[in-house]
Each structure stands twice: as structure tokens, then as C-alpha cells.
Amino acid sequence: MHQSLTHKTHPKKRRLTQRSKFRVNFISVVRQAFARASCSPFVLALLVALAMMIVFTIRPDIDLEVSRQFWAEGFTLGEDEFLISVRDLNRRLPWVLLSGLVFMLVVMPFSRGLPRLFPPHRLLLIIVFFALGPGAAVHALKNLFGRARPRHLAEFGGELVYTPVLSLGGSCTRNCSFPSGESASAIALVAFIILLPEKFRLIGTAILTPFIVIFSLNRVAMGAHFLSDVLIAWPLMFAVFLLLHRPFINNRRAIDATFSRKSDGARCSAETRPFAEQ
Numbered sequence: 001m002h003q004s005l006t007h008k009t010h011p012k013k014r015r016l017t018q019r020s021k022f023r024v025n026f027i028s029v030v031r032q033a034f035a036r037a038s039c040s041p042f043v044l045a046l047l048v049a050l051a052m053m054i055v056f057t058i059r060p061d062i063d064l065e066v067s068r069q070f071w072a073e074g075f076t077l078g079e080d081e082f083l084i085s086v087r088d089l090n091r092r093l094p095w096v097l098l099s100g101l102v103f104m105l106v107v108m109p110f111s112r113g114l115p116r117l118f119p120p121h122r123l124l125l126i127i128v129f130f131a132l133g134p135g136a137a138v139h140a141l142k143n144l145f146g147r148a149r150p151r152h153l154a155e156f157g158g159e160l161v162y163t164p165v166l167s168l169g170g171s172c173t174r175n176c177s178f179p180s181g182e183s184a185s186a187i188a189l190v191a192f193i194i195l196l197p198e199k200f201r202l203i204g205t206a207i208l209t210p211f212i213v214i215f216s217l218n219r220v221a222m223g224a225h226f227l228s229d230v231l232i233a234w235p236l237m238f239a240v241f242l243l244l245h246r247p248f249i250n251n252r253r254a255i256d257a258t259f260s261r262k263s264d265g266a267r268c269s270a271e272t273r274p275f276a277e278q
Contacts, residue, residue, distance in 0.1 A: 148170055
């Protein structure tokens, strides 16, 4: 009798041991990956985005439950005038700022002091970043994942089917949910920090942070995006910026010379780390 009971419990103990070993090995691999990625901010940003995607895929209830907090026979906050004005401000602000950068690049050859105050390679980096990050990358991912917005789901009175973040079988065909374009453009505003002297960049980031959070979460309250759409857009945009940063820094002399007076020359620092004085 004792032997039969022992024989029955061994497989269960063996399975528990195997699961424990798997968890330990998995955690160890993740730690090693993040440790190695710490030397590469670009890889680290991608790993953070991937980790967040895995979490929200394993726990889809997080997205649904957060969105459910703003639903009461419809996402009524989507019609709130104040929230709509916040959304519109977030959409228009980048266009206004980028128009200013383009204007400065146009008049740059006719000014002696402007290239020194705002190096052309920084202005061009921000413009290209917005075009490829909140612009091209976001729209490409929306089409790839095809994730339906909360307000279009059957769970919230719509007709489409919910899909987790890592699912590519979404029922949305255009203007989809993941990632959030508003969240991407909001976090992209941090790129303008490189126009400030290095000693003021931390203060500038601190001032921007509340606006970034409000602009981003505003879309969750309106039923336009899931929480994961908003949060994952942040590290994705950092990855795009970091990918562009080094080529622009490596070619800063040529870029600055193109937009500056030839007699001025281009004085550039040897510093190449992101958001450092260049």
C-alpha cells in the first residue's frame, strides 16, 4: 500500500520539479538578456516592449478590465468636450512644432547664430524621427496586428472580436488600435529635449512627463485604445529614436555644413550618447 502511494506521488513531484526548473531557467535567461542589453539602449527598449507584449498577452484580462472601468452602456467619455480638446491638442502640437523646425532649417543658411543655437542635425533628427516613428512605424504595426479598438468590440457593444497584443489575427482592417498613434506622438515629444542645453534636459523631461501621461491615457478613457496600446508605444518609439540617433550623430558635420553658412563651420562635440550634448 505504501509503495503504491509512493509510486503515484512520484510523477506529480517530478512534474513540479520540472516546472520549477523551467521557471528558474526562464528567469535566468531573461535576466541575462536584460543584463547584456543594458549596454545597448536600443536593444533594451525592444526587450521592454516585448516583455510588456508578453505580459498583456498572457493576461488579456488586464486590458479588458481597465477598459471596462470607462464603459457604461458605451464609452461616454469619448464625447466629453474636454477630453476631445486634449486629444486635438495632442494631434496638432507635433505639427506646429515640426513646422517650426522645418522653418528654421529653411532660414538656417541665412543666419549666423541659428546653427550654433540649434544644430541642424538635431532638427533633422527630430523631423525624421516623427516621420518614421509615430508616422510610418505606427501605421505599419496597426496594419500588421489588425487589433480592434475597445469601442468596436462585442464586449462593449460593438461587433468585432478581441485579440491579445501578440495576435496577428485581428478583425480590424483599417485605423486599428495597436499601437496608439496618440501615445506614440506624445512620447515622441521627448525628442525635442535634445534642443535644450544638457543641464536643462532633465527638468524639461520632468515638465513633459505629466502631459505625455495625460495625452496617452486620455485615449484609454475614450474607448479608443487599450492600456497595452498606450504603454507599449512608449518603448517602441524610444527604440526608433535610438536607431536613428547614431547615424545622425556620426554624420552631424556633413548635415550641419549642408544647412549652415560655409564660413561658419560645424563645431560638434565628440559625445555620442543619446540626449547628450552634441
